[in-house]
Amino acid sequence: MEIANLIYVNGKVLTVDNDNRVVSALAVKNNLILAVGSNEEVLVYQDENTKVIDLMGKTMIPGFCDAHGHFSMAAESLIKANLANPPVGKNTCISDYINALKEKARTVPVGQWIYGYGYDNTSIQEMRHPTRAELDQVSTEHPIWITHVSSHMGVANSKALEICGITQDTPTPEGGVIGKDSEGELNGFLEETAMFLIGSLSIDLPEEERLELLAKASDLYAQVGVTSASDGLVESFELIENYKKSVLNKDLKIRVVMNPSYELIETNPELSFESDKLTLGGVKSFADGSIQGYTAYLSKPYYKPGNNADNYNGYPWMSYDELLEKVKNIHNANQQCVIHGNGDAAIGDIIRAYRTAQEENPRDDCRHVIVHCQTASEEQLDEIKSLNIIPSFFALHTYYWGDRHRDIFLGPDRAFRIDPCKSALDRDIPFNIHCDTPVVPQNPLLSMYAAVNRISSNGNVIGKEQRISPLDALKAVTINSAYQNFEEKTKGSLEVGKFADLVILDENPLECNPEKIKDINVLETIVGGETVYTSLV
Template identity: 50%
Template sequence: MKKIISKNILIYGAFAVTAITGLVACNGDDAPSDGYAQLVYKNGNILTVNKDGQVAQAVAVRDRMVVAAGSDRAVSRYIGKDTQVIDLAGKTMIPGIYDAHSHFSMTGMNLKFEADLNSPPIGAIKSIEEIISLLKTKQSELGTDAWLTGFGYDDTLLSEKRHPTREDLDRVSTTQPVFVTHISGHMSVANTAALKLAGITAATPNPEGGVIGKDGKGEPTGYLAETAAQLVSKFKPAFTAAQQQEGLAAAAKMYASKGVTTANDGATGPAGVEALEKAAQSGRLPVRVVAWPMGLSALTGSKAIALTSGKVKVGGIKDFHDGSIQGYTGYLSHPYHTPHDDDADYAGYPRSSREALVARAIDAQKAGVQMFIHANGDQAIADVLYAYRKAHEAHPRADARNVIIHSQMAREDQLDEMKELGVIPSFFELHTYYWGDRHRDIFLGPDRGTRISPVKSALNRGIPFTLHADTPVVPMDPMLMLWAAVNRVSTSGAVIGADQRVSVMEALRGITINAAHQNFEEKERGSIEVGKFADLVVLSADPVSVDSMKIKDIEVLETIVEGRTVYKTRN
């Protein structure tokens, strides 16, 4: 984007940013100093992401908080003889990345203990044969008694263009359970040993909200969609306490390296919250984590845990209403573009009835609890909005900030309703990059496929949308998230809905201040302002001024949580 300087106003696309000079237009510049800062960053290009979009040169930190942000001259009076002064040498600083939604604990377990079955551009797997080979390698590491698991296979990117079957996985072992999960996280495949352990036979009916794949003779193929996968996964041995801590440490290291200062652990429970707090108290958790338990009872149990570290917070509750568009389990109002199993009328399905969803929403609303409901397809979104409306009618609550996670197929009329109800859409914008071509050509067709994740439409309505990566579904990479929202370019290089592009600053708000707002923390985090925690990130380049196609190549040089550096490159 072109940068034009005029009267101290920097114009980045359609977003105006006020340049701070002297002692004006700066939080803290006019306030008398009542003490020196412990840390001052100066000579930088500091994107504060405050409501006016101001750009500062320096920021002062004392007792974990920002005490000044403005010009070098203004902030210099916070420098005393013991103040550590860091010269940014013109580098760009932004607020710490606030993860609007991911699965932090699961990411750590996958990093340390699961076979990586991802295909390019994430991983290296290109065929079922390679999946089998990798699982056999895992078998040689773990032995012939352990469960063999893997995550991330994508049937549409495998040379065979299908899901693995139990017969495929039986080639790894017929005596020990083998269980692999699709990249969406919404379907899995089990070998014969795992199916036997779960008691799944030809006579086993589909559970509510799930499908057990069966062949022409009615025998289980090993494919298990949505709730059906839980029939097997519940028998998988739990990770040991030591393994949990090892996984959480790995996740924290990875998230910090990407500039994340507040992470999210969606769909957890008391045991998960307790493990997070233990990691924080032992020093393994340098970043903050906001946990969303699954359901009111899990929330109650989670809140009973003493959280004294200051690093772990329990937020609202997570729920699911449909699955994945790329897995044919997203719930649409009209059939899929390419028929699923030769059924031209197939449009996916919900994980529970609308009535059951409404009941859960009303219970949460009555309890004063925020909800985060997963919905990809437009029919699923319709059901969630109906549930939120009914909950509000039953128990009116100002500023509930209920959220629709993914909101992938949100229609214009549904965005209008979100605005009316105060519902926040959290967009998985990276769908445009990783699945844009296949949504357009296979799952949704060109009309619906190029309109996924309608961020610009939300922006036009003044809705404070957020952006997320849903890690481990795709890697945590905030700069790629920015790049995707600004460019909407797929892995093939095609533009997926140019009219839904937004500016860099608008997208940056989606992973900083808007995400903090989503979690009722906008007064504490999400922007670089006086009185907020010093969650900061130093970048290798300015995402606003570089060629927009190079945003994804920007590196995180340093991540600072509450004034303490938790990640820094060697350079």
């Protein structure tokens, strides 16, 4: 008989297996789960060298699997000025942004870039984007680039525009906007593909500092119970090499699934790398932008178009023919497509492209993904089901932007159906939910809370008909997320032979008041049988 290194007893172990068993004990050998069951069934795997831990009634669940986010961007954000608005940050007006950036400027040598992230024009007093002139108040010697909370637009100061060669005569790229004021002067605003004109989107740091940031980010993710993170847009070999070095140095405490960009795969079709800590997922591309940034592609106009013309629907990143070509190239290379789509018109284009690729070259078990899939209609969900597409919902839209979706962006009817988890559940679609960090802080329990309660940060219900049960929400951040990445045999549930990726909570999310799920504390996070975070003494 095999002997366990470690045994947990006297707990509420939520296995999230096919039968949703709740047991009291779990055994670990090396980095894998050796046994699950009753205390009596599991303790037979001990000897005098086995460490036995009494959970004393606490809850154990599978480690959270982040289905979509930007782990390396979350790492970089640790050295940027935080411009977040409530409830994430304290900034409420443009002067707050300027003060935060000035504080950052005090720590940055003259001439080097200053970065800020997380500003939100629709939740500050001015209800507009900052301008380059306002960023020039911070510094005219530092190039400055700040990004919107959606990460789909940003503002540059005059120095940044100068360094990147952006002038009034710079052609506007397809799928983007270069902002200008009423007199035709650049106002510093760059939207969607126009952001690529800023040559320093990625912070230029020594390798040692980059590795340190990845290590710090893995600590932060571990603190909220994430054992498998997502890097939803990997665009360089340098980043992949940094991940490899972080694994070799044993600084990366959690696992990471990387989604390479279409462009990276296009030039390197044989790109592959796999280890216990680091895997390659599907190929990432974009069909549109962000609803709260007015760049998502909708079939019907925005409820209140803001500074846009009436009957404004947003726009796609590229033509349908270009999207189809990308999808067919990825599909025909026997790879997984992972495409960002928020607006229902963009979602429709993605579904149509997936259907065409599959009809022309039938494949089994593609698991092509629509990331966010925020405004999918009932009819589109029927198509998603028939094509075995996986919707990865950003359920926290209801918490952070639900009130504004109702009152500004979409209007009540559409807002109450965003991230339609219940409609997907009714069709037995294996959907998952994600945090899209650093768009919002990484917090799977808050994500569960949002899907279960659909209550905004202001306390308003945003479409109660789309609520799901705590168990279904738990599946959405564990086994269903693993399934998206073809990892359901190694992650996502507590079953024999899977990685011993475990989280201990102070309350059971399936038994507590559903509105208290967000208040549950992560007590310990275990990756491969090793504790990577604990608040227990």
